[in-house]
Amino acid sequence: MKLLLVLLFATVYAKHEEYSGWKSFYIKPSSHDQLKDLGNLISKLELDFYIHPSLDREGVVLVKPQYQDDFVKFVNEENMKYWIHADDVKIQLDNDDLMMESFQQEARSSKSSSFNYDKYHTLDVIYEYLDSVAQKHSDTVKLVTPATSYEGRTLKYLKISKDNFQSGKPVIFIDGATHAREWITIPTVTYAIHKLVENVTEPDLLDKFDWILYPVVNPDGYEHTHVKERMWRKTRSTDQHVAGKICRGVDINRNFDFEWNTVGTESHPCSDIFPGRKPFSEVETRVVHSIFNEHHQNMILYLSVHSFGSMFLYPWSNNGSLSDRGLQLHMVGIRMADVIHELSLKHFPRYRVGNTALVIDYFSSGSSSDYAHSIGVPLSYTVELPGRGSKGFVLHPRYIKPVVTETWAGFAAGARMAGQLFGSR
Known part of the structure; x- marks a missing residue:
């Protein structure tokens, strides 16, 4: 045991040097x-x-x-x-690693499931879960592999429906890990999968709606945060700028074709908010775009899950103006926030609901939620999950289960209200 601890400390402290x-x-x-x-x-x-x-x-x-x-x-x-x-950010990231490893060592002795909510899983484990769910529940679940990432990883999402999207039911689309370092976003999406097909306690949600669940929009970036740079945010492409070999990647949430590259972006490829050389330059963005294209006529609710901040943010991000759906966006956002608040841990702040630019006083362009709304999705949100409960840069694993549970309850309430408002589209 002593040798194991020595090796663990040596491994941890060799990481994160770029943040020293x-x-x-x-x-x-x-x-x-x-x-x-x-x-x-x-x-x-x-x-x-x-x-x-x-x-x-x-x-x-x-x-x-x-x-x-x-x-x-x-x-x-x-x-x-x-x-x-x-x-010192490097030291704090080291401490985060030790905290997670220590917690997971304790959890392993009492957990038999290979996919659970007491740790942050690697991409391989997440993909194995998606494959398994699609195989075991083939009557309702379809695994979609529409493309490969810049570094050659398969992009995977699930379509969940009782009739393979044939009856024109309202569609709800949830995605996570647009920004690679936002690890907590992924279990919120996989937990939605779990509640829709494995632990079905609310059958109306599959009776009335078709679902698209996309846990890892940015697999290259997510993998990179595990093996190299914990705070990495963008894709890993190198073909978007002459300096791309040195400064990789594009911010997916600046790469959609809505007011692209007009505000809240940086032209230098080293920037974390580099929007790419053109809209939809990234294969990861194009896959999300293809989902919108295929389903936007029936899609009533889009939730792009990010972290942190405890917010439901809605369009328009580029100038702070409200769309003609502003009242409904606010009402449904408040409904989701209220349901989450009823279940939330006491030290988590209450969700704020509002226009993105007005809540955080920061304008941005090219976001997925703005783009979805611009093509007719009536309810479109950037969801910022809670981040309290840890001193470092990762939500403590002990809070994963409470966060995914409360978030799913909010999303379910939002789906039902969206159905009442727009189910006849």
């Missing part, structure tokens, strides 16, 4: 002007918001060593509240 000297800060703006000023600083100081702040709710921002003095000077001059989240 980085700091992360809690930041708590108190006015819309402060939120806007902070947003304007993103490109200048290459800020990486792990959790976007909203009014009177703190966020978490990562700051590279060369910009830390300028960042601290700025927030002091603005009289903005801030405090240290991690004094």
Whole structure:
């Protein structure tokens, strides 16, 4: 056992070197002007918001060593509240690894299932689960493998229906891991699969709706976060810029053809919000686009799951204006948030619901939720899951099951309300 611990520590502390000297800060703006000023600083100081702040709710921002003095000077001059989240990001990521390994060692002795909700699974295990569900429940589940990723991985999602989408039922589409580092998003989607076909306690949800569940939109990036760079966010393509070999990848959530590359993007490929050389440049984006194209006439609800922040955000992200579905978007968002709140752990903040640009005072373009809404999906949300409960950069595994349970309850309530409002489309 002692030798095992020594080897574990040696392995952990050899990782995450690229983040050595980085700091992360809690930041708590108190006015819309402060939120806007902070947003304007993103490109200048290459800020990486792990959790976007909203009014009177703190966020978490990562700051590279060369910009830390300028960042601290700025927030002091603005009289903005801030405090240290991690004094050295590498050390905190090491601590995250040790925490997860220790927790999972304890959990292994009491768990027999190979796919459970007390750990973050690798891509291989997630794909094995999708394959298994499709095989065991072939009467309702179809595995779709529409393309391969830039690095050659199969893209996989499930279509769940009692009649293979033949009767024109309302369609609900949920996806996760658009941003590779947002690990908690994946179990929320796989748990939805579990509740629809394995532990069916609400049969009306499959009687009345057809479902598309896409747990890992960005498999290359997700794999990369496990083996190399934990905080990686983009795809892993190299063909979108002349410097692509050095600075890989595109932000999928800036790559859709809605006001593409007009606001909230950066032209340099090293940026985490690089939108690519054109809309739908990424195969991962094109697969989501193909789902919209095939089903948008019947699709009534789209939920793109992200982390963190405890928010239901809806269009339009590029300018803060409201669509003609604004009232329904807010009503259904409030319904989902209220159901989640009834089940939520006490120290998780209540979900905020609203227009993306107005809630976080940050404009962006090319998002999947805006694009879906622009082509006629009436209810389209970016869902930011809760991130409290851990000091580091990963939600503690002990909170995976509570989060997926409460999130599914919210999604189920949202589906039913969406059906009442738009089921006759």
